[in-house]
Amino acid sequence: MESCKLNFGKNHQKAVLVVLLTVSIISVSSFSFASAAGGISLTASAEGRPSQIDISGETTRTSDITITVTAPNRNVVSIAQITPTADGTYAAKINTGGLLWSQDGFYKITAQQGTGGIFKVALEVEVKGGKVITPYAFISSLEDGRVAALEPERGLTLFADAIEGSTTITANGHTTSFNDITLTVKAPNGNVVSIAQILPDINGNFEKKITTGGPLWKQDGFYKITAQQGEGGQFKSTVEVEIIDGRVIPEFGAIAALILAVAIISIIAVSARSRLSIMPKY
Template sequence: MSSTYAALPPACVGCEGDPQLSAEMALLKEVPVSVWTDKITYDHESTIRVDGAVANIRIGTPVTVTVISPTNNIVTIDQLTVDSNGRFSTILNTQGNLWKYDGTYTIRVQYGNQAVSNKALIELTGGLTPSFVTPVPTVKCSPSELSIDGVACVPFSISGGTVTGARANTVDKSIIVSISSTEPGTITLNPSSDVLGGIFMVLVDGEEWDDVEIDGNQVTVEFPAGTEEIEIIGTFVIPEFGAIAALILAVAIISIIAVSAKTRLSLIPKF
């Protein structure tokens, strides 16, 4: 994950009741929306206290809380009311099938528009270890399309540089494009909404970039000479790349088994 995107305020543990940490919390009034938890590590029979604050109260606007599992599945979604002090809180219970995997869970909060968001990371232990399937390249893209992990194609055009690769980041809901450039240039990407949706931010070599035009799902980025990486961040990226590849592989295996069975039947002598 890029340094700028990772620099969002982390989980604030044990802030309540500590004068020094309370003073640090006052600094969060400069942050549009912040979120923290009472601990960082939990087991699968725990309650998680989630607290947060907004810098500018918008009457009637709730905070949307989304919890994402280590397998990139949505565990729960809720909307919280912001009180007159700009604070919000909720309790999460880690019991249940959706919390069964060990690993990092992302608690993402959004206040109003997509740009006002933040997240806290927690760890669950003592449960099941998730298994991840490596994507198998299956889709052939045209020269005017980027291949995203071999699973999806994204139309693009570029001047002033060449694209050397592209991949999806399912944790941060983004597409990362690697380029080689020796002069200033422009790149335009037009992913379908099935691949990437809700585009709201672009990073160039890890820095939030302003020289960007977003028109629906079409993104045009002006980049300087020497740029190596452009990250397009949205609220949705094609889920479970590995699962899609595994499904295709499973269908192929079933076809092979069917053909093998047919071949064996054809070899049985007829009397």
């Protein structure tokens, strides 16, 4: 039996070399792409400090980060260069106010390393009268190089506290915006009986005492108290308080329900003991 021998000519050798070279290029390219994966994140927070923006974030690069802030008219109002720490985090503080921040509107904050790409992210915060209206914003390109923004839960809550028979209502609540709050009270017939403008404190809390009584409060029924910021429904909340003869009639709340429950249980217990005491003895 004659043995079979493989004979590669010059053309075959060239073909093999081309295939090997192609595989090598693909491998190197894949490795380079994997090595280049990463990104940067940016957080802007003004919670509790409406005249200061706290900047922070993470990056997978070690080069300096340039933080730029542009006003609504596109003028640069702040620029800084930050070196990330060994674990890839960075932080900075930006003070608002002054002539450069006198324009109301949305200010753009950009964090960039190198020429950009996935290492360039930007977000916007609203500033009014030198105070930051947007308490929190976040954007990131760290996950597979895709840019993702996160909007925190925002809104306004309103409560009305009063003692039965009182002529004072305490309207209070919390908001995630630093805008002025318009507090309106309407009678059952829809007429406005009280209106006031208040500012939330640095933590977003607010409180206003409303005095009932007088000709405007002579109609018995439910009065609507509304707190609103701007035009959006997200920052608008309404509660109702019943007024009789100019005095507060609170809702049948949890405390009243608890007192009623205790009273019913006491009556049942006393009745049971009474039945036991009158049962004949044998």
